Amino acid sequence: MRSGLDRLIERIAFWTAMAGGAALVVVLLLTVVSIVGRSLIFAGLGPIPGDFELVEAGTAFAVLAFLPICQFHRGHVTVDLFLSRAGRRPNALIDAAANLLMTAAAAVLTWRLFLGMLDKRSYGETTFILQFPIWWSYAAALLGAAVFTLVCAYTVLRSLVESRAGQPAPKTGPR
Amino acid sequence: MTSLELGVWSFPLLLGMIFLRIPIGLAMLMVGFFGTWLVTGSWTPILAQMKSLTYDTFSSYSLSIVPLFLLMGQFATRGGMSQALFKAAETWLGHRKGGVAMAAVGACAGFGAICGSSLATAATMGQVALPELRRYGYSGALATGCLAAGGTLGILIPPSVVLVIYAILTEQNIIKLFMAAMVPGVLAALGYMITIAVYVRLKPGSAGQRARAGYRERLGALVAVWPVLVIFTLVIGGIYAGFFTPTEGAAVGAAGTGLVALFNGGLTWRGLGEAITGTAISTGMIFFIVLGAAVYNGFLAFSQLPQETANMVANMAVSPWLVLLVILLCYLVFGCVMDSLSMILLTIPIFFPIVAVLDFGLPGEEMALWFGVIVLIVVEVGLITPPVGMNLFVINSMAPDVPLVRTYSGALPFVLSDIIRIAILIAFPVITLGLVRLLY
Numbered sequence: 001m002r003s004g005l006d007r008l009i010e011r012i013a014f015w016t017a018m019a020g021g022a023a024l025v026v027v028l029l030l031t032v033v034s035i036v037g038r039s040l041i042f043a044g045l046g047p048i049p050g051d052f053e054l055v056e057a058g059t060a061f062a063v064l065a066f067l068p069i070c071q072f073h074r075g076h077v078t079v080d081l082f083l084s085r086a087g088r089r090p091n092a093l094i095d096a097a098a099n100l101l102m103t104a105a106a107a108v109l110t111w112r113l114f115l116g117m118l119d120k121r122s123y124g125e126t127t128f129i130l131q132f133p134i135w136w137s138y139a140a141a142l143l144g145a146a147v148f149t150l151v152c153a154y155t156v157l158r159s160l161v162e163s164r165a166g167q168p169a170p171k172t173g174p175r
Numbered sequence: 176m177t178s179l180e181l182g183v184w185s186f187p188l189l190l191g192m193i194f195l196r197i198p199i200g201l202a203m204l205m206v207g208f209f210g211t212w213l214v215t216g217s218w219t220p221i222l223a224q225m226k227s228l229t230y231d232t233f234s235s236y237s238l239s240i241v242p243l244f245l246l247m248g249q250f251a252t253r254g255g256m257s258q259a260l261f262k263a264a265e266t267w268l269g270h271r272k273g274g275v276a277m278a279a280v281g282a283c284a285g286f287g288a289i290c291g292s293s294l295a296t297a298a299t300m301g302q303v304a305l306p307e308l309r310r311y312g313y314s315g316a317l318a319t320g321c322l323a324a325g326g327t328l329g330i331l332i333p334p335s336v337v338l339v340i341y342a343i344l345t346e347q348n349i350i351k352l353f354m355a356a357m358v359p360g361v362l363a364a365l366g367y368m369i370t371i372a373v374y375v376r377l378k379p380g381s382a383g384q385r386a387r388a389g390y391r392e393r394l395g396a397l398v399a400v401w402p403v404l405v406i407f408t409l410v411i412g413g414i415y416a417g418f419f420t421p422t423e424g425a426a427v428g429a430a431g432t433g434l435v436a437l438f439n440g441g442l443t444w445r446g447l448g449e450a451i452t453g454t455a456i457s458t459g460m461i462f463f464i465v466l467g468a469a470v471y472n473g474f475l476a477f478s479q480l481p482q483e484t485a486n487m488v489a490n491m492a493v494s495p496w497l498v499l500l501v502i503l504l505c506y507l508v509f510g511c512v513m514d515s516l517s518m519i520l521l522t523i524p525i526f527f528p529i530v531a532v533l534d535f536g537l538p539g540e541e542m543a544l545w546f547g548v549i550v551l552i553v554v555e556v557g558l559i560t561p562p563v564g565m566n567l568f569v570i571n572s573m574a575p576d577v578p579l580v581r582t583y584s585g586a587l588p589f590v591l592s593d594i595i596r597i598a599i600l601i602a603f604p605v606i607t608l609g610l611v612r613l614l615y
Contacts, residue, residue, distance in 0.1 A: 014452070017451065017452060017455040018448065018451060020451075020455060021451030021454065021455060024242055024243070024246060024451075024454070027239070027243075027426070028243060028246070028426045028429050028430055028433075029430070031422070031423050031426035031427075032426055032427060032430050034423075035419055035423055035426075035427065052236055055236060055239050055422065056234040056235070056236055056239065057234060059233065059234055059235075059238070059239035059242065060230055060233040060234035062242060062458070063233040063242065063458060063459070063462045064229075064233060065455075066242075066454075066455035066456070066458045066459040066462075067459045067462075067463065068459075069452065069455045069456060069459065070455065070456045070458075070459025070460050070463070071459070073456055075456040075457070075459060075460045076198035076199075076200060076201070076459075076460055076463060077198060077199045077200070077460055077464065077514050077516075077517055078193075078196045078197070078198050078199065079193050079194055079196065079199070079512050079513060079563070080196060080563070091196075094195065094196055095196075098195075098196060098197045098198065098201070101197065101201060101205065102198065102201055105201055105204055105205065108208075108225065109225070109229055112222065112225035112226045112229070113226070113229050113230065115226050116226035116227050116229075116230060119226060119227075137230070137234070138230055141229075141230055141233070145229070
């Protein structure tokens, strides 16, 4: 009985995570190639210059791109001890409140990250070795933060619908 | 209210929010955010901090090890290595009394050497070992209990995600921590096997018999686990020898397990998508808590609470061992309702400065390693204690015919084994530190 909106949001969260996964795989391959290059210095090869900087930028992008799917699949850690017997409706309402707070936090996070990007751009800050502007990495990371806010906002709606329908909220929890 | 009082009051507030089922990371983020506002009396510091904090936290080079280790574990679960490990352990141990359960524990220990997460270890080995355990007539309680306990080896035997977080929080050398956890990890596996041996003798009928495997079969099964050995040696050996950084080691390990999964046909496009989804959900969960903890700990530092508490404890004329005991009891109690990573992130900034000023007759660094390993074991006990033991839930959900209460009772002997081992490790720090002293 899933709505079209639910499917759409899941697709968005999924493909954002895949973009993050692609970045993570690139980080992985780049690191391995760099190690191989470093061990073959005698043969005229060498490590990839600035590999640490690329790992850092890639990880930041990947982690933020992973947040939406975590939110969508209820992956955040909660302590489910006192309210487990309170019934479905109150629980769905509490979820709605928690998701609303999460949306507010995500929005603040995105807003501050955006201002941080503007700062880095106006200072013209670059990385140490590769000299690429840091605000590029901020801009890439913003994508994940913005989608995270969107998915959070959707989960508020989802909890409200669940509280009205009284249907059991599927529990997935951390994997 | 003074800043110190704000710091003190933030704790019950935080716990209240967590018990109202607000995600732990969010609760820490909010309390830290508003707490910093109250302590500094202005919005400027916290808003300025938030401009770069998110990016700085998520782009930390030492933290980038976490998604890579998680990806490595995801590939490992798809690479058929769990079957090979269990088969090898079963042919060597299976014919003993309770042998198939011992084999499950041994295979968990082996899988823990390429996977840094307890839940993944429990889930993966559960899929392989649970049907076998039931086939040989092991009781539901023993079968689910030993797998839930075996899963905790995933995080104790390096690589370990929680140890990475502890190392970053306390500014310790990750590889020394891994070395320190090695012997206690092997002891844990042996302790669980002894527990099983005692259990099946006290409760006859809880385990069936399996025929002895021939030596040809045993050697063949042992040869099949070579990828696990190669990857573990390459990752841990390479990091130890200084050939690569821990993050690079994690990348090598992920590439290695990925290759094995590719050759065993576990890494289709679909499998890759699932591996990335699994990594994404765990990574998102961990990093969101790390971010919340960064904001909260920033607030605590403003409030001076950790320093003041440490000073207060140092000036109290109590035995350091008593303080340690109280701290460990706190972990055991909290562990019943909280997961290990949140507990570490929440408490280490407060407990570590306290422990650091106490005299246990160990130099500073050794004390940090020893305390880290003991805390890791204590928080892992929380994974197999009711009412909220994640490993128990994971394994129990795979055995629909076993009531949760049976799983609880099956796990209790292993909790006892854990507590005995913690006492031994506290009494003899050399067990933890011996390998580190030998190698450095």
